Amino acid sequence: MKTNFFFYKKKYSIDPNGIVICKSYSNIALIKYWGKHNNKIQIPLNSSISFSLGKVYTVTRLIYKEKKKMNLSVRVFFSGKEKTSFLPKILEFFHRISFYCSYLRYFNFIIETYNTFPHSSGIASSASSMSSLALCIMKIEKKLVYSLKEDFFLRKASFLARLGSGSACRSIYPGLVVWGCHQSIKGSNNLYAIPYPYEVHSIFTKIEDTILIIDDKPKKILSTKGHKLMNHNPYARERFKCANKNMNRLISILKIGDFQEFGELIEHEALTLHAMIMTSRPYFLCMKPNTLNVIQTVWDFRKNSKKNVYFTLDAGANVHLLYPIQEKTSILKWIYSDLFSYCKKIIESFCLSN
CATH class of the missing domain: 3.30.230.10 (Ribosomal Protein S5; domain 2)
Structure with missing residues (x-):
């Protein structure tokens, strides 16, 4: 173009x-x-x-x-x-x-x-x-x-x-x-x-995003450097193939409205991103101990409660929790009771619709 x-x-x-x-x-x-x-x-x-x-x-x-x-x-x-x-x-x-x-x-x-x-x-x-x-x-x-x-x-x-x-x-x-x-x-x-030009199921038009600020300090490694390290990452080629396949999966998921598949896919993407960060040369960590504590607590809560709450991460320590607005009351109550101790701040936000 x-x-x-x-x-x-x-x-x-x-x-x-x-x-x-x-x-x-x-x-x-x-x-x-x-x-x-x-x-x-x-x-x-x-x-x-x-x-x-x-x-x-x-x-x-x-x-x-x-x-x-x-x-x-x-x-x-x-x-x-x-x-x-x-x-x-x-x-x-x-x-x-x-x-x-x-x-x-x-x-x-x-x-x-x-x-x-x-x-x-x-x-x-x-x-x-x-x-x-x-x-x-x-x-x-x-x-x-x-x-x-x-x-x-x-x-x-x-x-x-x-x-x-x-x-x-x-x-x-x-x-x-x-x-x-x-x-x-x-x-x-x-x-x-x-x-996004295609059909989106109504469940994805009202998603809450609660952001857990684990670390509010500037990142030690900026994204610009992290991107450059992918040029020599031995797993980079497979990562790019995986991302494109995941996009195809997401197109289907967004249409049919399967929130569980959606959640599992975004968690996989987040962990794959951090796997690339940890396997670069030089390698580095963006996650903090409380990032892992939050992830494990989310997995345990989801297994026991059957609630649709899933995490994603950018290239940092902070955690985004995505869940349908229909489940907001109970999930938000759980976040403040079980996850607040891991955070410096909680930001209640939501995903804008097209």
């Missing part, structure tokens, strides 16, 4: 200054993306699918002011404090996307952002932050080019977000979102995400 779709060929009418604000949700991948092509443009080695999360989001306020010199000038504030440590990644992002958004060179930028959840702790903070920034940038483009269609706006926002953080391209949309080319999903591609 060619990227020239994202060039706007007419001249921009420059708006001298202004402010745009966007909110973007974090997402939790069901089929995990781990590993990308050995380049700098965030192309995944397997397709992925995620739910966007209703109460877990980033809000970004982007202030822009016209200037005469054509160079990039950016300041970043996180939760009210200037963060120079964020600048290298932000500047790299702006340099990457300036090829597709030439108007960026005409402005100075101030980025003010905050999360409703801990930063860099394995809850896709880069996904929601980069996607909210990409949406802000597209809002500026919309001001400059009034004729932009909604479909183009969202596709390009997803395309741009991907250049900042791969999984960020999925956070542009609510509900189930697919990124990465998969032969069984029409319209799927590596350049931007798409809303």
Whole structure:
């Protein structure tokens, strides 16, 4: 697929200054993306699918002011404090996307952002932050080019977000979102995400996601490095095959509404992701002792109660518990009584529907 779709060929009418604000949700991948092509443009080695999360989001306020010199000038504030440590990644992002958004060179930028959840702790903070920034940038483009269609706006926002953080391209949309080319999903591609295009059983339209914050400190190993390690992981090729097969399984599961099959699949995906992390060179651990305590407690509770509660993990220690809204009262009561002691914080959220 060619990227020239994202060039706007007419001249921009420059708006001298202004402010745009966007909110973007974090997402939790069901089929995990781990590993990308050995380049700098965030192309995944397997397709992925995620739910966007209703109460877990980033809000970004982007202030822009016209200037005469054509160079990039950016300041970043996180939760009210200037963060120079964020600048290298932000500047790299702006340099990457300036090829597709030439108007960026005409402005100075101030980025003010905050999360409703801990930063860099394995809850896709880069996904929601980069996607909210990409949406802000597209809002500026919309001001400059009034004729932009909604479909183009969202596709390009997803395309741009991907250049900042791969999984960020999925956070542009609510509900189930697919990124990465998969032969069984029409319209799927590596350049931007798409809303899941097929039938979804009603049980999957109202899923609760309770997030157990086991560790609220920034991860010692960032996902960027973890992805690179897949290039030499001896099990990587089989992992990519497995992910694609699991996507086919999930398509069927989402249609027929088998929550048990759904749960077992997402747990398998989570454990496979961490198996890849533990078998890389150098190898490392994202889980903490209480992560394992939670997993074992979930398994025991499910066996004894027959409740539909299943876990998944991103590349961190924190645990997402997914379950149908119909079982919320009893499961939430159990979470606070049996799992609270393992956590520093519990975030009650839900999966957005398409």
